[in-house]
């Protein structure tokens with residue numbers, strides 16, 4: 534279980550839930566990071582969807598992922614509009630999960646200059662206020 538924060542670190546939109554992702558958002562609200570696993574080719578699947586993108590099998594199921602990964606690539610956003618205007622600079626990144634897939638996300642809880650490719654990160658959830666929570670990642674292996 535990971536931390537779920539009621540005061541988000543960054544602007545947090547209400548996710549649009551649909552039958553394919555409802556389970557994901559419910560688990561996220563409890564601090565659990567779900568992905569899917571293909572029962573035929575064994576691939577980890579992100580974003581969650583019922584059909585395996587690798588072998589097109591429908592034999593997929595939910596699996597709780599570790600919530601750990603590494604920074605695969607990132608960029609520092611220094612200018613933004615709307616509700617993001619006041620939180621620059623922030624980090625937009627792809628995190629490669631331990632299970633393999635890459636997730637587009639924000640790196641939080643550190644100065645933007647501290648982020649580097651290959652850094653170990655862990656998931657943290659920002660409550661969206663409507664029964665869901667948005668996963669973000671922060672540096673792992675350090676006190677918070």
Ligand SMILES: [Zn+2]
Pocket residue numbers: 571572573574575576585586587588589590
């Ligand atoms: Zn498959």
